Amino acid sequence: MAVTGRLGLLAALGAVAPLVWPSWWTLGALWGLLALGVLADLALAGSVRDLVLHRSGDASVRLGETATVSLVVENAGRRRVRARLRDVWPPSAASSPRVTEIDVPPGERRRVETRLTPTRRGDRAAVTVTIRSRGPLGLAARQLNRPAPWTVRVLPSFPSRRHLPGKLAKLRTLTGQHVALIRGQGTEFDSLREYVDGDDVRSIDWRASARRSDVVVRTWRPERDRRIYLVLDTGRTSAGRVGDIPRLDCSMDAALLLGALASRAGDRVDLLAYDRRVRARVEGASRSDLLPAMVQAMAPLEPELIESDAAGMVSTIMSRVRQRCLVVLLTELNPAAMEEGLLPLLPQLTARHLVMVAAVADPRVGEMARARGDLAAVYDAAAAERARADRRRLTAELRRHGVEVVDAPPEELAPALADAYLALKAAGRL
Amino acid sequence: MTAALSGAAPAVPGPRQTAARRWRSARGVVVVLLALVALAVAIALLESAPEPQYLDPESPSRGGTRALAQILARRGVPVRTVRDAEDAAKAARRPGAVLVIVRSERLTPEELRLLADTPGDVLLVEPTRPALQALAPGVHRATTDFEDVAEPGCGLDAAVRAGRVHFGTSEVYQSPPDGIGCYVSGELPRLVRVRVGGRTVTVLGSGAPLTNGLLDQEGNAALAMNLAGAGDSVVWLIPDLPEPGGGSGARSWQDLVPHGVRLFLVELGAALLLAALWRMRRMGPVVAEPLPVVVRSAETVEGRSRLYRAHRARDRAADALRSGARERLVPLLGLPRGAAQDPAMAQEIVSAVARRTGWDEQAVGSALYGPPPADDAGLVALTDVLDDLERQVRRP
Incomplete structure (x- = not known):
């Protein structure tokens, strides 16, 4: 049960009575009256237990956008229910409005809409629905929590999807759908067709032309149906925030852009999230549902505060993919973690696959390196130079193993990774 | 400058504006309080208490008897x-x-x-x-x-x-x-x-x-x-003042309050209690939620900077700054990539930089490969020299 402000107000107004009739009996009568009112309200308030709750609405929303979840309140009881209703969600779901007034006559139903603008990725589950049903006098209310389960999955925001059209245009240049195709590396024979003005004379197939008594050219297309294996490192290094965004989220963004691009280019894309065990996996998704599958798999991922197990990761990759593929490792160029973890195992991986490492560079380090002025700033600059030198050394070491390294600040990582992929494709190294 | 200041003013009120706003909101209360004090003083002056010797037969003052x-x-x-x-x-x-x-x-x-x-x-x-x-x-x-x-x-x-x-x-x-x-x-x-x-x-x-x-x-x-x-x-x-608090007949202030007023206060207390009960009842539970860790990525770098400073590690700091500068200079000079960290290439780098900038070779050498600075001022000066050098190589 709950009392209302009106009860307190009445009690306060009733304080005048003993000034007029100064006796304990006055107070007794006053309290008796109020108690009666409260009892009557409790007895006559619509039953919360008889309400039936139905949920519907959005089940997923992109981070930064607003989802609407509706709750239908059906009154199966005999009395009208006038109540305040709160749909309780976790704070990071940022639900609004907090409290709504409902008035449901018996046998009828009312819809209550809650808008969620989540502030973090992951699954947000409705906690409960609290209903406070007032009596006719408005002095007291019955309050109860009723379960109404619903989960909204908050998907990664994928801000770099604005780069997708540009990268696709680049890809089309590569596949020759727009520009007359020139035979080059990384292409395979596609078909023969008649010569038209503007075709490169070097692509004329003389043998075929002799047979057909017509000039025939060969057309080429880039390799297709290569495998791309995206690996997200969800270990401790992925928790570090660049600006206000965890490294993991930047990596996801880059992985999504690369996945979208590669699937349009006709390649097969798989995803693995790993720290000490497999956190998420997308394998064998078809072209059309790759992106939704990836986004769904990524949504609940959180950085784990443990050291990644590089050996486990490598053996998982080796066991999952037999044929040669491009392994894109989205991790951090942390010298300590890399030197002890991945570097010794790289030869195993590079022997069979092409490996690319993508890492988010922190612009703050660059800022610190440019700091000048007082002693503190100079020491900052020295420390930043030292960090950059370590990173350069690590990058050089990785390149020596034949690994492609993409190291870019957060907003440039996704396009840079896509460009690196396109460059590999153009060079036919996949 | 002034435009920027006036543009920023509405967003973040200055201390003067804050004080003015507080004064505006509080001045009613202050005026009422001052009026009350003035009234109390006026009443006290009008009802001046008699002097202690008033009507005392042993006192020769004007009020005595x-x-x-x-x-x-x-x-x-x-x-x-x-x-x-x-x-x-x-x-x-x-x-x-x-x-x-x-x-x-x-x-x-x-x-x-x-x-x-x-x-x-x-x-x-x-x-x-x-x-x-x-x-x-x-x-x-x-x-x-x-x-x-x-x-x-x-x-x-x-x-x-x-x-x-x-x-x-x-x-x-x-x-x-x-x-x-x-x-x-x-x-x-x-x-x-x-x-x-x-x-x-x-x-x-x-x-x-x-x-x-x-x-x-x-x-x-x-x-x-x-x-x-x-x-x-x-x-x-002419009675002496009764001893404060003493005397069995001294009535406490509670005895002086009329019964009705006491009941009024009791009822007000009850109302307050009910209001507290009203506010106390939450609409639904408090929801706890695991929060993500917030680790700034540059934290280790900042920590290293503070360590350098705490230990006055001028040698290491100068080393890092010099190798960073060399790393940036080497590609500008058209030298191989690994030259920056290679001691054997030192002479070549120094003479290339000297040729490009017209600086004395010795000065360039002490900037890029010299001994660690002797004091903090020397370290700050070193960064300035390195910046100068870099700027001149970029724009000869």
Whole structure:
């Protein structure tokens, strides 16, 4: 049960009575009256237990956008229910409005809409629905929590999807759908067709032309149906925030852009999230549902505060993919973690696959390196130079193993990774 | 600059604006408080408390009554000054003694009761309401009169013989039908004599006629001697201030609060409790949620910087800064990539930089490969030299 402000107000107004009739009996009568009112309200308030709750609405929303979840309140009881209703969600779901007034006559139903603008990725589950049903006098209310389960999955925001059209245009240049195709590396024979003005004379197939008594050219297309294996490192290094965004989220963004691009280019894309065990996996998704599958798999991922197990990761990759593929490792160029973890195992991986490492560079380090002025700033600059030198050394070491390294600040990582992929494709190294 | 400042002003209010806003919101309260203080001061000034020696027969000040006491003593009526009600009650039992009670605001209810039981005549000077009630039932204080001088206008012998009397500000009373009222101001007398239980009680609305300062005015002395010197001795009770908190009769403030007001407060408390209950009940549970860790990625770099500073690691810092500068210079000079960290290439880099910038080779060498700086100023200077060098190589 709950009392209302009106009860307190009445009690306060009733304080005048003993000034007029100064006796304990006055107070007794006053309290008796109020108690009666409260009892009557409790007895006559619509039953919360008889309400039936139905949920519907959005089940997923992109981070930064607003989802609407509706709750239908059906009154199966005999009395009208006038109540305040709160749909309780976790704070990071940022639900609004907090409290709504409902008035449901018996046998009828009312819809209550809650808008969620989540502030973090992951699954947000409705906690409960609290209903406070007032009596006719408005002095007291019955309050109860009723379960109404619903989960909204908050998907990664994928801000770099604005780069997708540009990268696709680049890809089309590569596949020759727009520009007359020139035979080059990384292409395979596609078909023969008649010569038209503007075709490169070097692509004329003389043998075929002799047979057909017509000039025939060969057309080429880039390799297709290569495998791309995206690996997200969800270990401790992925928790570090660049600006206000965890490294993991930047990596996801880059992985999504690369996945979208590669699937349009006709390649097969798989995803693995790993720290000490497999956190998420997308394998064998078809072209059309790759992106939704990836986004769904990524949504609940959180950085784990443990050291990644590089050996486990490598053996998982080796066991999952037999044929040669491009392994894109989205991790951090942390010298300590890399030197002890991945570097010794790289030869195993590079022997069979092409490996690319993508890492988010922190612009703050660059800022610190440019700091000048007082002693503190100079020491900052020295420390930043030292960090950059370590990173350069690590990058050089990785390149020596034949690994492609993409190291870019957060907003440039996704396009840079896509460009690196396109460059590999153009060079036919996949 | 000013434009930028004025543009930023509405977003973040300055301390002056904040102070002005607080003043605007609080000035009503402040004005009311000041008005209350002014009112309290004014009331205190108007109702000035009497000086401590007022009507004290041992005091020679203007407000004292030593002159009267001495005159009475010379006339054969000894004046005994008593400062305690019990002693006064004892002394007043002697037949023929007149009990003069002044400053009755210092008497407790018990003491008043004790005094009411004494047999002799009583002269009450400027009595309080409880004193009037106890000693002269039937006489009620009416109001205050500000007319200085008054005529007797009654049949009381003492008054008629004294004639005009200078009272100054005086209380006036409602006299019971059987009492005699003199020095009337608009029906209300300044002096009332009643008989209570076989003794005469005289109530005088002003102590002024008895004081040293005004004894020589009009018929003041005559009236004073007629009233006080009516018997063969005078017991002059001027009570000491009761001890604070002491005395069984001291009523606490709670006893003074009317019953209705007490119930009103109880009810207000109950209302407050109900309001607390109303606010206390939450709409639904508190939801706990695991929060993500917040680790800034650059934290390790910043930590390393602080470590350098704490240990004054100028050598390491200079080393890092120099190798960073070399790393940036080498590609600009067209030298192989690994040259920056290769000691064997040092001479080549130095001479290339010197050629490009026109600096002395030795200066370039000490900037890029020199010994660690001797002090902090040297380290700061080194960064400036390296920056200069880099700028010149970029833009020869």
